[in-house]
Amino acid sequence: MEKILATESDIFQISQLYFDVYEGMYPDPLMKDVSLIKNFINSHQGFWFITKDEKNNIIASVLACYDQENLIAKAFGAVVRHEYRGQGVMEDLLGFGIEYLKSHTPAGVDVIYSTTRTVNEAAQTLTEKLGFKKLGIFPNAHRTNDYETHCLTAIITPAALEKRFKNYRLHHNLQSLYQVVNSEIPLGELETVVPEAPTKVLIIPGELEVIQSPKFVAFRYETLKSEKKLEFEFFPFHQPNLMIISPDQSIELFCHLSAVDGYCVIIGGKMPSNLNFTELFLKTNRLLRDAGARYIEVIVRADRPKILESILKSKFIPCGFFPAFQLINNQRYDFLVLSRSFEIFDFQNVKLKGLNQIYLEEYFKAWKRMSLNPKLLQL
Numbered sequence: 001m002e003k004i005l006a007t008e009s010d011i012f013q014i015s016q017l018y019f020d021v022y023e024g025m026y027p028d029p030l031m032k033d034v035s036l037i038k039n040f041i042n043s044h045q046g047f048w049f050i051t052k053d054e055k056n057n058i059i060a061s062v063l064a065c066y067d068q069e070n071l072i073a074k075a076f077g078a079v080v081r082h083e084y085r086g087q088g089v090m091e092d093l094l095g096f097g098i099e100y101l102k103s104h105t106p107a108g109v110d111v112i113y114s115t116t117r118t119v120n121e122a123a124q125t126l127t128e129k130l131g132f133k134k135l136g137i138f139p140n141a142h143r144t145n146d147y148e149t150h151c152l153t154a155i156i157t158p159a160a161l162e163k164r165f166k167n168y169r170l171h172h173n174l175q176s177l178y179q180v181v182n183s184e185i186p187l188g189e190l191e192t193v194v195p196e197a198p199t200k201v202l203i204i205p206g207e208l209e210v211i212q213s214p215k216f217v218a219f220r221y222e223t224l225k226s227e228k229k230l231e232f233e234f235f236p237f238h239q240p241n242l243m244i245i246s247p248d249q250s251i252e253l254f255c256h257l258s259a260v261d262g263y264c265v266i267i268g269g270k271m272p273s274n275l276n277f278t279e280l281f282l283k284t285n286r287l288l289r290d291a292g293a294r295y296i297e298v299i300v301r302a303d304r305p306k307i308l309e310s311i312l313k314s315k316f317i318p319c320g321f322f323p324a325f326q327l328i329n330n331q332r333y334d335f336l337v338l339s340r341s342f343e344i345f346d347f348q349n350v351k352l353k354g355l356n357q358i359y360l361e362e363y364f365k366a367w368k369r370m371s372l373n374p375k376l377l378q379l
Contacts, residue, residue, distance in 0.1 A: 001052065001053055001054070001089070002051065003050075003051050003093055004052070005047060005100075006041055006049070006061075007041065008038055008041060010050060011038060011041070013057070014037055014048070014050070014058060014061060015031065015032060017058055017061055017079060018031035018032070018077075018079060019032070021080075021081065021082065022079075027260045030063075031077060040063070045066050045067070045068075046063065046064070047064040047065075047097065047100065047101065049062050049064070049094075049096060049097040050093075051092070051093045053084075059081045059084045059089065060078075060080040060081070060084065061078070061079050062077060062078040062079075062093055062094055063075070063076055063077040064076075064097055064112075065236075065237045066109070067236050070110075070327040071107060071108060071109055071110040071111065071160075072109065072110065072111040072112070072113070072236060072325070072327075073101050073109050073111070073112045073113075074112075074114065074236065074237050075094065075098075075112060076114060078093075078114075078123070085122075086122075090126060091130065094126065094127075098130065098155070109157075110156075110157050110159050110163075110327070110332070111157065111160050111324065111325065112155045113132075113152065113153065113322070114153050114154070115151065115152055116150060116151045116153055117148055120351050121351050121353045124151060124353040124356060125353065128353070130155075131155050132153035133154055133155070133156065133184045133185050134354065134355040134356055134359070135152045135154055135181055135184070135321060135322055135323075136151070136152040136319050136321060136322075136337055136359050137149060137150070137151050137319055137352075137359040137363060138151070138152065138320070138339060139319070139339070139341065139345055139360070140341055140343050147343060149350050149360075151359070152319075152320045152322070154322065156323060156324055160324040161185075161187075161323070161324055161332075163324065163330060163331055163332040164187075164323060164332050164333075164334070165303065165331045165332065165334070166187075166188065168303035169190065169191045169192060169193035169305065170191070170193065170302060171192070171195065171302075171305040171308045171309065171312075171336075172192040172193060172194050173369075174302070174308070174318055174321070174336060175192050176362055176365070177318050177321055177359075177362050178190065178321055180355060180359060180362060181321045181323065183355070185323060193305050195305045195306045195309040196306075198306075201274070202275065203272055203274050203275050203276060204276050205246065205275060205279055205280045206246060206247075207247060208246055208283055208284070209244070210242060210243070210287050210290075210291050212241070212291070214241035214242075217240050217242060217254065218239055218240060220243065220254075221240045221243075221254045221267070224252065224270050225268075230254075230269060231268060231269060232299075233254075233267065234268070234299070234301075234326050235265055235267040238256045238267055240254035240255055240256050240267050241255075241256055241257060242255045242256070242257045243255065244269075250270075250271065250272055251271045251280070252270045252271070253266065253268075253280070253284060254266075254268055254269055255288065257291060257292060259292065261294075262294035263297075264288055265297045265298065266284070266296065266297070266298040276310070277307060277310030277311060277314075278310045278311075278313040278314045281314035281316065282314045285340060289342050293342070294342050294343050295339065295340070295341050295343065296316075296340045297337065297338070297339045298316060298337075298338050298339075299322070299335045300335065300336050300338065301326070302335055303333065308336060311338055312338070315371065316338035316339060316340045317339060317340065317370060318337070318338055318362075318363075319338065319359070321334065321335075321336055321337070322335045322336075322337060
């Protein structure tokens, strides 16, 4: 078997592979659209790894995106034809991809992360064998034939941990989640803090509306980003295709919404410094739900407890902790991943391995604390 980078000549076989394995239900349009596949293969930030058998047929595929500014990569889209499963094909291909990223990217890579499916233990075992550490869980994040819960995993190199910013206090409601991650990757203890109440009067956001014009949204986002007018704008490998905006444009919140399965991420935005974040996110939740989102995700720097407090009050639930994620001035900052789901949780097909079970239990502890009437907690 041959492990190589895909070329344009492989496009048809690649799309056929995903169609066959997922019966046309794969949620990412990248695996279906010939022009998107071509653009990715020819991109300097994209790597499409494939395995071919002796007859030159593609039997496995996995992709990686690369962010040179932050020295991070994301591996995703792993698939193997059914008849070749259980033979170590994906382990070999992903291992090949990891080594390729380390040696062929311009400045190397400090962090490689991935999300793994939980319909069986094979994907979890595979990433564990290759050195990925478990960092969290995303309940019912994607939908193929059923709702899929994914696990967050990452290879965080010693070089990344050496640059990690540790001089901060952790939001007190995140301590138990941090302890689970700390048992997987020794990070050291952090003091906790109960965020103080705001000292200034916060503005309640007024009328907001949704704009779904992908090219305009992407252009506007890049303009504001270049002008350094965005708050919490770090969400790598996602491009906004939707924005939530106030009539006077004092608020511009950028999101990516998948029309295929309702998966949505909040990428960042421009807003007044004294805006009430809780009210903003509560209104945003309703608008995104009406626009077709069934699951919303946001990431926030862990050393910003006041912002985290506001987002927690808007019913986002902590589901992952990512150490040493973003690189700024040779320091790497921890991030918290939070999510909000509008679906009834369904875990009939979930098979969790090791710490992934603990992460799910932590998620539901937080959900009960934040979502249930105190009287129900006694039941």
